[in-house]
Amino acid sequence: MAIVFVLVALLVVAVLVTGNWYVWRRLFRDTTAGPGPVRRIGAAVVVGGWLLFIGGMVASRTEAPFTLQRVLAWPGYLWLALTLYLLLALLAGELVRPVLRRVLERRARASAPEPARDLVPAGRAASADPEPVQSPEATGSTQDTTKGPEAGATTEEGPATDGSGPSRRLFVSRVVGGAAAAAAVGTVGYGTYGVLRGPKVKRVTVPLAKLPRAAHGYRIAVVSDIHLGPVLGRGFAQKVVDTINSTQPDLIAVVGDLVDGSVQDLGPAAAPLAQLTARHGSFFVTGNHEYFSGAEQWVEEVRRLGLNPLENARTELPHFDLAGVNDVAGEDDGQGPDFARALGDRDRARACVLLAHQPVQIHEAVDHGVDLQLSGHTHGGQLWPGNLIARGANPTLAGLDRYGDTQLYVSRGAGAWGPPTRVGAPSDITVIELASPPGVAPTDAFPSGDGPAGPPRGMTGVLPGDARPLAGRGCPWPVGAGSAAVCDRHAGPVGVVGPGSPGRSGRP
DSSP states (O other): OHHHHHHHHHHHHHHHHHHHHHHHIIIIITTSSSSSHHHHHHHHHHHHHHHHHHHHHHHHHTTOOHHHHHHHHHHHHHHHHHHHHHHHHHHHHHHHHHHHHHHHHHHHHHHSOOOOOOOOOTTOOOOSSOOOOOOHHHHTOOOOTTOSGGGTOEETTEEOSSTTHHHHHHHHHHHHHHHHHHHHHHHHHHHHHHHHTOOEEEEEEEEOTTOOGGGTTOEEEEEOOOOBSSSSOHHHHHHHHHHHHHTOOSEEEEESOOBSSOHHHHHHHHGGGGGOOOTTOEEEEOOGGGGGSOHHHHHHHHHHTTOEEOSSEEEEOSSSEEEEOOOGGGGGGTOOOOHHHHHTTSOTTSOEEEEOSSGGGHHHHHHTTOSEEEEOOSGGGSBTTHHHHHHHHSSOSSEEEEETTEEEEEOOOSSOSSSSOOBSSOOEEEEEEEEOOSOOOOTTOOTTSSSOSSSOTTSOOOOTTOOOEEOSSSOOOOOSTTBOOEETTTTEEOOOBSTTOOOOOSOO
8 A cells, every 4th residue: 555655646746747847848948049047037936836835735734833824825825726727728838839830931931032033144045054153162162151050050949940940939939838827827816816805696496395385485505615724814704704694594504614724823714703694593514624623623613603513413493404414534533424313313204404514425315314415525626627526526516416305505615725716616605595395375474484574586476377487596396386387497387386286397
């Protein structure tokens, strides 16, 4: 096993060294005419960036002073993201490079002057045998004909076939390298701006067969993967809290990876969580990063801030059960998930919503009759093409999916781990709106105050017999006994649902 680990480590190092050498060569060596300060500065930038990244990782793992962690983390993590997109952009430039050279060569040939023709004086016949030309040796000339690119001299840019060869190659390298650098910086800059401005709200309607009508439109604000740490601090936490509170949820679910650091360092950054407000409270389950940061201390801290930790536990809300299990990373500390403890003795006639950080826990949820699991962990891939790797490691990368009778919703998360950058996977806070089975009562049928005060957002108030569109995501439940609701995804009826009907068609 140790030999395999060493071989894999050597392979990773070889790939990293080769990739960084390639970036340095294309950006600094191929864009300069010869050795000089530009190449040396480029080498220093590449090596220095990786030293900052490694230093930031080591500092966070060894509990170095938090100020030092912040100083190293910002430039180090951003360099990691920038290197990735420099490499991808330069590889794409390899496709452009030969095309650009060919275009320049054609232009050069088209603009070259035609060779002058020998003129013969009038009245004089052209000689059949041309006059021999004497060699430089015969005329005694001392001109050195081996100098200059015209004679096929070889330069750093490669063998030259004419006077414009090396300069053309250098021009192509500079154009491709400059465009790649601009694309990488722009991509990372925009992706970082998207994280720092805070997550956007996403609304998803989820039908639950066992949900009573009084809970139709119940709103759960789901937030995951905030990742407070050396990069994202108190200001970012305040943005997340303000965004959640603006949705006026009935319940708030924080599904793990809240922090990347100790309570001592990040307690002040997490303080805004005390401002979270929801009718039925805020609940928390651990993610894998909590076990890197002192899970027991953080469970006590979030409890002090007013959140309710669900450590393999369940609480009975007015209309459904809410359960939570620990993350699988806790197994090494004897604090792993215990589905039997959280769900074993519950009444399966009631709807059940489970908070579990990782989507891979869905299979246990199916076995225990869970109706809806809320997860995070994947970040949606965070940095494209990382989504391809994350998709292979998780049953669902992001969004709503179904496994048997259990639905799984995976949030992309509110923050970011490592580089504070997202490309192709925007951050979000999701408001889950629960929908009850067909036959929803009119909007004034909630006298007790347990239900929402009006029709659920994302669905029109449909009365029996209506055929108006449901303006939600996908195909939510048709509403009203005998109604012929219309699905706005498929632009057609999803079927009549009522007594004796076969049920809904399509899938949410």
